Amino acid sequence: MPGKKEAAQGTGYPVRKEGLRKRRRVGETIIQSLLFFAGFFSIFTTLGIVYELGKEALLFFRTPEVDPWEFLTGTSWQPHINEFGILPLATSTFITSLIAMTIAIPLGMAAAIYLSEYASHKVRRTLKPILEILAGLPTIVYGYFALMFVTPLLRSLFGNDVVQIYNMASGGLVMGILILPLIASMSEDALNAVPRALREAAYGLGATKLEVVLKVVVPAALSGIAAAIIVGISRAIGETMIVAVSVGAGPNFTFNPFQSAETMTGHIVRISGGDLSYDSIDYNSIFAIGLLLFFITLTLNIVSQRIVRRFREVYE
Amino acid sequence: MKKNNPSYSNGGRFRDNLATRHRAGVIWQIVFQASTVIGIIALTALLLNIIDGAFGYVAYEARVDPASLAVDGVAIEDLPQELLVEILRQNLSSGAFNKLDNEIPFNERSRINVYDLVIERIVRYDVTESWTLRESLTQGAEIRARVIEEYPDAELRFISWINAEFIQRPQSSEAVNAGVRTAILGSLLTILVTILVAFPLGVGAAIYLEEYALDNWLNRLIRTNINNLAGVPSIIYGILGLAIFVRVLGVLTSGAVFGSVDPTTASGRTVLSAGLTLALLVLPLIIINAQEALRAVPQSLRQASLSVGATKWQTVWSHVLPNAIPGILTGTILAVSRAIGETAPLIVVGASTAISFDPNIFSRFTTLPIQIYQWTARPQAEWRHLAAAAILVLIVLLLSLNATAIVLRNRSTKRF
Amino acid sequence: MSTTADSNYVIETRHLAIFYGDFKAVTDVNLRIQRHKITAIIGPSGCGKSTLLRSFNRMNELVPESHASGQVLFDGQDLYARQVDPVEVRHRIGMVFQKPNPFPKSIYENIAWGARVHGYRGNMDELVERSLHQAALWDEVKDILHRSGLALSGGQQQRLCIARTIAVQPEVILMDEPASALDPIATLKIEELMEELKRNYTIIIVTHNMQQAARVSDYTAMMMLANGHARSGTVIEFDETNKIFTRPSDKRTEDYVTGRFG
């Protein structure tokens, strides 16, 4: 600090009159406050999400045309005739996610087991980044793939009269391909974290490789794998562009995967892609759907984190 | 002799099941391996599908035969600028001609630009039909025969939809003239805003959490909150951006408070709003990645610095950060490449459908993924070829970012 | 089972060498392990004791790039012959590790698991009880059989691992410093247990503890980095424990067992 520059005899250091007493360091305090603000900032994001979604959703439910019970149980979503039943949107979200997970869970887990337990070091080192690139491609690219490749494929397999141009199956399948590497990569990390000593214990008893893998390693990594699966589900429910491009543009209450429908996310995108005026019921409705989406995915994420934390406790 | 050793006799106590167990092992190994292969096949199919769309035969038809515009036998390709302007004057309505002249006077335009205008406004090529790469390769003869028969005036060409002009041209309502210049600039500008906001905030938050925060309820809440935000679907951020940046902060994000008077952006649906929305989206990812990088710096380094009497911040600034920075940059690049590919939140924030001017931060915006979405959603095949070409541009952009991240990561792992 | 070899010896190695990639960790080991005796392997750190021990039940091949040359004969049969199944080898030659490594399952399951894998047909409860008795753990855990094996103390965990090994009824039990993580009382328990077990099993133990080797073992193999070979370990002396500790024939052995070594 300037003003204290006279060096103490011989040491070359400035003399400190305060001795060992605590000093106020203004610079440090300012920096620390700035850092605290940065850390705290994310709380604002969450508050913003909850406040804005909540406020507009409340306006939505306050309008006379909307009945909260009707919203949760109604099977028709047609704003222009004041029908606001979420079920057609929710079932379509559910069906596409179900198809996706049917693909992604078994294939992703099997791929994880192969990579972590069977593949040679070299194979793993090349395959894992490839899978991660696959998981990192923008989802609009997958949307293109669903519409231009998977839909024509499904239509040629099952017939044009069975499979509509826009359909839930193709969106769900491609979503599965998107989530596969996610589950594979996260599960592989969980399998890798299983201590070597445990494997050796099983081998030492004369177990075959498969027995070691399926009966010791996988159960030991199960919570990590479960967390991966839950994150995958949450990803599927929140996924937007694939379904917006390939599943359809109109709510349809159906359980037939070859029919077109509209998911919650797809609906939000379509409504807000047009010219949306504030304070219209359309504007408010996307907040209500968004709020529902937020709570579903938040719950899933919290559950997954709980599971991961328990998994840490076992080994550390 | 062995009989008196109890462990020797497999005397019926253990079933001789070794063969079965090994068979199961082989079968499952094949299952595991096949699953991995299926994943790889899916990736391959996806890439091939995009390449398939980005190249192939196209049949064009000109509304006005360019040969008919030739002056004194000189084809329009070789005409000087003045004559091209003359052609424009003769063939366009005077209103349209004056409008072009008002935008940029003709004598200030380049010859190429005027030539493009002639092609775009007068000759007007239309795509009559287009084919994918696979069709073009396997059915070349049939395609040629069909074009001669059905579209006698059309010109058939094998083209790459992704080419230099495609990258340099602005968006257009005609497929043959459409390019991704607007979208690329839009993406870059949006990301710039995102980085400028999210990087300092994210790294600051990570430093706070890793170096300063005590283990109390508030900091635990912050940590949990960040993890939860990382899992919120991106479309929710779009809705948040719409409510906050577009609606509440509209005066700010439209540039009105800074004296920008573009009436089209008064709604706040601007590059700035888009960039801020994406900043909120990637912030938790940057924080989490940066925390990991900071955690990888050995504790002994901090102790060494503190033990010579450095303050906390001096320690962080001169020892921790320099060692963590490659890791922090890697994490940031990965987060940013996520932001570059995001589509849904930008649609909700209000991306524009058709803009053809170079954007600034207070102008309406489009980005590469938005462009891809809009082109994919159109039913005509030629737009989907353009979408495929734009996807290739996007992938190249992302791969080069990822390659940078890998280089940085390799450099950082050599440290300790 | 063929027995061309002298059936007093369970394991016999001939010019055994073990590599990690290009690195020859152990070279030219020729040993004959007596049935129903305890054989100790001693030697300075890094001389290849664990490596040698793990080669006896082919655990070593779980390390990528590791391979062996020479022979390990088990009842006269070469363990490294092409037709030999490592899984079966490990069934017959069990192993207890330095750090206790129970499965994250219940105590009961820890023991039943291996038996089940091998298609055990007898009464499982009985087997569990008997194995725990043999491992001198029964009295301590009989009321908490369904609690996690990880909830036990280190010494109890190690005895659980021994019980688990016994349950699949091997002929030989390999122990790699089984007591190094334990306190003197738990160590004593394990040593008593070994004394007990040797009636039915052949035991080979790696230990750093000279007193322990002297107390429990009948035979001792002294390992050392071999002269001339760059950093390869080998057995420099192998004899009755008594003799190794009182009248070793190799000067290096004498230095080591009396604590004068490095």
Ligand SMILES: Nc1ncnc2c1ncn2[C@@H]1O[C@H](COP(=O)(O)OP(=O)(O)OP(=O)(O)O)[C@@H](O)[C@H]1O
């Ligand atoms: N997995 C491995 N890969 C490569 N080299 C190894 C591996 N395990 C051991 N080695 C090397 O082999 C040599 C012998 O190691 P080993 O573990 O057998 O020694 P040890 O006598 O058991 O030592 P300690 O008494 O410390 O346990 C050492 O030089 C070691 O570095």
Ligand SMILES: [Mg+2]
């Ligand atoms: Mg050892």
